[in-house]
Amino acid sequence: MTISREDIEKVAVLARIRLDEEQIPALEKDLGNILSLVDQLTAADTDNVEPLAHPLDAVQRLRPDEVTESNQREAFQAIAPATENGLYLVPRVIE
Amino acid sequence: MHNKSVAELSRQLEGGKISSVELTREFLDRIKAEDSQYNSFITITEDQAMADAKAADEQRAAGNASPWTGVPFAHKDIFCTNGVTTTAGSKMLANFVPPYDATVAANFRTAGAVCLGKTNMDEFAMGSSNESSFYGPVTNPWGLSGSGKRVPGGSSGGSAAAVAARLVPAATATDTGGSIRQPAALCGITGLKPTYGRVSRYGMIAFASSLDQGGTMARTAEDNALMLNIMAGFDPKDSTSADRAVPDYTATLNEPLKGLRIGLPKEYFSDQLSPAMEEQVRNAVREYEKLGATVKEVSLPHANLAIAAYYVIAPAEASANLSRFDGVRYGYRCEDPQDLSDLYTRTRAEGFGSEVKRRILVGTYALSAGYFDAYYLKAQKVRRLIQQDFINAFKDVDVLMSPVSPSPAFVQGEKTSDPVTMYLEDIFTIAVNLAGVPAMSVPAGFVDGLPVGLQIIGNYFDEARLLNTAHQFQQVTDWHQKLPQ
Numbered sequence: 177m178t179i180s181r182e183d184i185e186k187v188a189v190l191a192r193i194r195l196d197e198e199q200i201p202a203l204e205k206d207l208g209n210i211l212s213l214v215d216q217l218t219a220a221d222t223d224n225v226e227p228l229a230h231p232l233d234a235v236q237r238l239r240p241d242e243v244t245e246s247n248q249r250e251a252f253q254a255i256a257p258a259t260e261n262g263l264y265l266v267p268r269v270i271e
Numbered sequence: 272m273h274n275k276s277v278a279e280l281s282r283q284l285e286g287g288k289i290s291s292v293e294l295t296r297e298f299l300d301r302i303k304a305e306d307s308q309y310n311s312f313i314t315i316t317e318d319q320a321m322a323d324a325k326a327a328d329e330q331r332a333a334g335n336a337s338p339w340t341g342v343p344f345a346h347k348d349i350f351c352t353n354g355v356t357t358t359a360g361s362k363m364l365a366n367f368v369p370p371y372d373a374t375v376a377a378n379f380r381t382a383g384a385v386c387l388g389k390t391n392m393d394e395f396a397m398g399s400s401n402e403s404s405f406y407g408p409v410t411n412p413w414g415l416s417g418s419g420k421r422v423p424g425g426s427s428g429g430s431a432a433a434v435a436a437r438l439v440p441a442a443t444a445t446d447t448g449g450s451i452r453q454p455a456a457l458c459g460i461t462g463l464k465p466t467y468g469r470v471s472r473y474g475m476i477a478f479a480s481s482l483d484q485g486g487t488m489a490r491t492a493e494d495n496a497l498m499l500n501i502m503a504g505f506d507p508k509d510s511t512s513a514d515r516a517v518p519d520y521t522a523t524l525n526e527p528l529k530g531l532r533i534g535l536p537k538e539y540f541s542d543q544l545s546p547a548m549e550e551q552v553r554n555a556v557r558e559y560e561k562l563g564a565t566v567k568e569v570s571l572p573h574a575n576l577a578i579a580a581y582y583v584i585a586p587a588e589a590s591a592n593l594s595r596f597d598g599v600r601y602g603y604r605c606e607d608p609q610d611l612s613d614l615y616t617r618t619r620a621e622g623f624g625s626e627v628k629r630r631i632l633v634g635t636y637a638l639s640a641g642y643f644d645a646y647y648l649k650a651q652k653v654r655r656l657i658q659q660d661f662i663n664a665f666k667d668v669d670v671l672m673s674p675v676s677p678s679p680a681f682v683q684g685e686k687t688s689d690p691v692t693m694y695l696e697d698i699f700t701i702a703v704n705l706a707g708v709p710a711m712s713v714p715a716g717f718v719d720g721l722p723v724g725l726q727i728i729g730n731y732f733d734e735a736r737l738l739n740t741a742h743q744f745q746q747v748t749d750w751h752q753k754l755p756q
Contacts, residue, residue: 179636183636184632186639187632187635187636187639188632190635190639191590191594191619191631191632191635192594192597192612192615192616192619193616193619193620193623193628193631193632194616194617194619194620195620196620203629203632206629206689206690207629207632207633207636209689209690209691210582210629210633210690210691210694211633211636212691213578213579213582213691213694214579214582214583214637214646214650215579216575216576216578216579217576217579217580217583217646217649217650217653218649219576220573220576220649220652220653220656222649222652222653222656225652225653225655225656226652226655227648227651227652227654227655228651228652228654228655228658229481229651230481230511231467231468231481231658231705231706231707231708232467232468232511232513232707232731234468234511236510237510239507248370251370252370252600252601254370255366255367255368255370255601256599256600256601257598257599257601257602257604258604264599264600266599266608266611266614267608267609267610267611267613267614268610269610269611
């Protein structure tokens with residue numbers, strides 16, 4: 177299994193990770209090796225097998241719709257890189 | 272004192288032979304004097320520990336103590352600790368001070384245990400050698416006199432090395448594909464990965480949520496039982512927490528093993544296992560026969576597909592979990608972002624190490640349009656087959672036994688050039704996580720002066736039997752008492 181430079185660039189955009197040009201050849205090799213390992217799966221006969229998402233086949237638990245948490249905005253924002261007036265600051269999105 | 276088990280230290284404290292302040296001071300002094308050669312701690316919480324020790328002594332004096340009151344231990348740096356930096360071994364979280372406790376951290380706090388600090392680990396628990404940590408590799412206390420420093424295993428390598436070097440009597444750990452059992456084996460200590468859902472994942476920094484499980488590391492099975500007693504249980508804050516009663520895991524440690532049915536999965540005694548390792552594991556199984564156990568060969572026919580399934584499912588879940596690290600709410604943020612896209616992409620490029628990035632990219636690829644069915648869905652189907660293997664095996668036997676790792680601790684740098692070589696380190700441990708069953712690593716001998724672990728795998732929620740099985744072995748062997756020179 178090989179993965180192309182174009183695939184790696186596309187996946188890096190989806191994953192929001194900036195890649196430098198010089199990182200790509202090593203990634204082609206490493207990701208290609210990992211995908212070759214993973215390709216062993218194609219040999220398995222999985223006809224009529226249900227996918228397993230959770231080892232105990234548990235379903236999502238629901239709780240009563242009651243307010244149980246207090247507002248801790250100040251504690252949470254105290255560790256944020258940049259805030260102002262209770263809002264998280266990011267670079268300007270709309271000019 | 273530092274060579275004593277948690278159970279022994281607890282009795283010393285109970286009998287007034289020593290105070291928690293004295294004990295905590297002794298272990299802190301050991302960490303300060305010795306950890307420069309292991310790098311097993313990322314953060315040492317000296318002032319908090321001494322204050323907690325004083326409070327524990329007061330609690331004991333007031334006749335209000337649990338077995339853990341005043342006993343020192345450490346947390347893997349993946350468990351959020353209120354007011355104490357929690358890094359997950361990453362630059363991304365170098366400045367992250369959680370405003371809350373993980374449920375596991377709260378459990379130890381409630382029990383009165385004294386946390387000495389946070390232990391080193393592979394970045395976001397992704398690794399089998401502790402070499403992917405942003406805070407530098409950990410050195411195994413075993414094999415220091417040999418040809419090159421050896422890895423402690425990973426990802427819980429800091430916890431394993433700290434316990435093996437007797438810098439703490441016990442440490443928390445997590446296991447997604449072998450991250451408790453493999454380092455426990457390589458460092459010659461005892462570790463337990465419980466059933467998926469047995470220990471709360473709340474506040475445990477997520478890697479692969481359907482596989483991650485918190486667990487225990489100490490020198491003896493009895494100490495693992497003492498840890499699990501306070502860690503296990505239902506937690507409404509974890510949506511996959513198991514709502515089942517928790518037994519007293521120490522109560523059944525002394526049950527006799529006569530009639531115990533042991534299965535040896537033939538796929539785990541393959542040519543990937545060195546003959547010297549196999550001999551140690553087979554010797555351990557013979558000890559069990561002497562204790563009255565019966566042994567038969569069993570088969571896990573899909574075991575050879577476990578690594579492939581894991582390296583789709585774990586990276587896929589990781590790519591989703593780690594999307595939260597965006598430089599906006601907490602953690603690392605790149606300098607001077609030009610726009611929102613630059614903020615995200617540069618923060619993540621600079622904040623994550625290379626193994627974490629590889630796994631995010633593989634996971635994103637496996638989940639992307641056109642590949643989802645071929646990779647992710649296929650891997651989940653294979654996961655069902657692997658689970659069925661275990662269900663079938665446990666119809667005939669009580670526990671499975673196998674090696675933990677294909678070889679003992681390897682030299683630092685030996686397996687870092689090709690990620691796939693490192694992934695094969697977990698060949699005997701990964702299927703357990705896919706199935707969600709519990710498993711232990713128990714010291715069972717040495718090869719070339721390096722510890723060998725025996726893996727004991729149990730049926731769902733059968734931790735009490737695993738601990739009993741390990742404890743009885745430790746009554747007739749002394750591998751767990753051997754100390755690195």
